[in-house]
Amino acid sequence: xxxxxxxxxxxxxxxxxxxxxxxxxxxxxxxxxxxxxxxxxxxxxxxxxxxxxxxxxxxxxxxxxxxxxxxxxxxxxxxxxxxxxxxxxxxxxxxxxxxxxxxxxxxxxxxxxxxxxxxxxxxxxxxxxxxxxx
Ligand code: ZN
Numbered sequence: 001x002x003x004x005x006x007x008x009x010x011x012x013x014x015x016x017x018x019x020x021x022x023x024x025x026x027x028x029x030x031x032x033x034x035x036x037x038x039x040x041x042x043x044x045x046x047x048x049x050x051x052x053x054x055x056x057x058x059x060x061x062x063x064x065x066x067x068x069x070x071x072x073x074x075x076x077x078x079x080x081x082x083x084x085x086x087x088x089x090x091x092x093x094x095x096x097x098x099x100x101x102x103x104x105x106x107x108x109x110x111x112x113x114x115x116x117x118x119x120x121x122x123x124x125x126x127x128x129x130x131x132x133x134x
Pocket of ligand 1: 079
C-alpha cells in the first residue's frame with residue numbers, strides 16, 4: 001500500500017466552537033469549513049495545514065461513537081488518517097495480510113473522502129483511518 005501523507009488528525013472535542021478557539025486564536029489555524037456527517041452523528045471542522053489538516057470532531061448525539069469516546073477517554077486525539085492512492089487496493093492488501101478491519105468496504109467520510117478504519121487492536125491502540133480523495 002502506498003501511503004502518500006497524513007491526511008488528517010481527528011481530534012474529539014465536546015464543542016467545536018469552544019475548542020476551536022485554541023486552534024484558531026492561539027495557533028493561528030483557520031477553520032475552512034464545518035460539515036455535518038449525519039450517519040456518524042458528528043460535525044467536523046476542517047483546519048488545513050499544507051496537505052494535511054486537523055479535524056475537530058464534535059458529537060451531535062449522545063449515542064454517537066465520538067460521544068462515547070469522550071465519555072470514556074476524554075477529549076483529545078482520536079484517530080490518525082493516512083491518504084492512500086487507492087483505498088480498495090489498500091483494503092485488499094490489509095485483508096490479505098490478515099489485518100482486522102472495522103470497515104471491510106470504504107464508506108463516505110467528511111469532505112467527500114472514501115474512508116475505512118483499521119481495528120485498533122491491530123494498531124497498538126491507535127485508531128488508524130485510511131482515506132482516498134478524488
Ligand atoms: Zn478521519
